[in-house]
Amino acid sequence: MMSGKRVNVTRSSMPELSEFIEELKPVWDSRWLSNRGAASLKFEEMLKQFLEVEQVYCFANGHLALEVAINGLFLEGEVITTPYTHVSTTHSIVRNGLTPVFVDVEEQTYTINPDLIEKAITEKTVAIVATHVYGFPCDVDAIEEIAKRHGLYVIYDAAHAFGVKYKGIGIGNYGDLSMFSTHATKVFHTIEGGLVTYKNKDDDKLSAMRKIVNFGFSSPEDIDYIGTNARMNEFEAVMGICNLRHIEEEIQKRRLAGERYWERLEGVPGIKLPKPGLDTVWNYAYFPVIFDGYKMNRDQVQAKLAKEDIYARKYFYPITNEAACYAEKYGEIDMPVAKHASECVLTLPMYADLTIGDVDRICDIVLQ
Numbered sequence: 001m002m003s004g005k006r007v008n009v010t011r012s013s014m015p016e017l018s019e020f021i022e023e024l025k026p027v028w029d030s031r032w033l034s035n036r037g038a039a040s041l042k043f044e045e046m047l048k049q050f051l052e053v054e055q056v057y058c059f060a061n062g063h064l065a066l067e068v069a070i071n072g073l074f075l076e077g078e079v080i081t082t083p084y085t086h087v088s089t090t091h092s093i094v095r096n097g098l099t100p101v102f103v104d105v106e107e108q109t110y111t112i113n114p115d116l117i118e119k120a121i122t123e124k125t126v127a128i129v130a131t132h133v134y135g136f137p138c139d140v141d142a143i144e145e146i147a148k149r150h151g152l153y154v155i156y157d158a159a160h161a162f163g164v165k166y167k168g169i170g171i172g173n174y175g176d177l178s179m180f181s182t183h184a185t186k187v188f189h190t191i192e193g194g195l196v197t198y199k200n201k202d203d204d205k206l207s208a209m210r211k212i213v214n215f216g217f218s219s220p221e222d223i224d225y226i227g228t229n230a231r232m233n234e235f236e237a238v239m240g241i242c243n244l245r246h247i248e249e250e251i252q253k254r255r256l257a258g259e260r261y262w263e264r265l266e267g268v269p270g271i272k273l274p275k276p277g278l279d280t281v282w283n284y285a286y287f288p289v290i291f292d293g294y295k296m297n298r299d300q301v302q303a304k305l306a307k308e309d310i311y312a313r314k315y316f317y318p319i320t321n322e323a324a325c326y327a328e329k330y331g332e333i334d335m336p337v338a339k340h341a342s343e344c345v346l347t348l349p350m351y352a353d354l355t356i357g358d359v360d361r362i363c364d365i366v367l368q
């Protein structure tokens, strides 16, 4: 009984094909297709402006950006993190030979709980890796204060937070470095891609990262690190240049969809709508809804929507410490807030071209 078009949880924003081709022409003619050509360098300059950060470095995808950035700090020991995130966050710690120490998240934003960070610190702790879940900023001030006091690195998984500002500052300015994913499913995309942002003063500290991304080469005959290949290519940079020209309109369109969801769902008993705090300029990356004590449970709502060809997703389920590859070691850790959220959350479709009519159709089905 399908009464409308298929609606996925997200849909990639695209520039006009003519705009893409125009921007691609110099790349095509130059035959410089990867390895930091003119398009990548231009893209990084545009990103510095837009994100209001001092340094931006592009990668093949968000995961490798995070994994290589952590690799380049040459850490050993324990890293405090949360399980209410994409499994990529946890993998980036463990694949670097580090031990994740999971702590729970806060009720309102589902970001790491700073009080629990403090309690989890041991003499082996070297860093905090925290996610700005749904584009909601972590309690960055409290985290910075703790990190300073204990001499820890702060690394943000800002995969959801492109364009977010906190207290008037681009979110990429907080911590030692931030990773943004520019995957096709994110607010802003380069087909596949990722970025690391950091400050000028940390340029030396992150010089290894910028070599590891390219097999560890520091010059054609000097291979200083056991590197990998995590380079962004020029076609991706061209897509980024085009999409960046339209990002403000695209976020405004998301905002209209988000406001409609709020109008329709706010105050309904058993439905909770997580929101960023007043200090945040948000990007409407996702529209998470917590079904807790509602007449249907989360899985029932998801199934009901799927029957109508609408595909909402469980971001995040399972929590990462319970993923099959981590469960044996970390599955028993008590994480009540994250666990409960993962059992009750459904992220409803959210993208720039989602119409008010689409939102109404989705809300009608949820509320019926």
Ligand SMILES: *Cc1c(COP(=O)(O)O)cnc(C)c1O
Residues within 6 Å of the ligand: 061, 062, 063, 064, 085, 086, 088, 089, 131, 157, 159, 160, 181, 182, 183, 193, 194
């Ligand atoms: C998407 C995502 C990643 C991984 O980014 P890719 O570009 O897909 O590799 C990492 N962390 C979070 C929180 C994400 O949502």
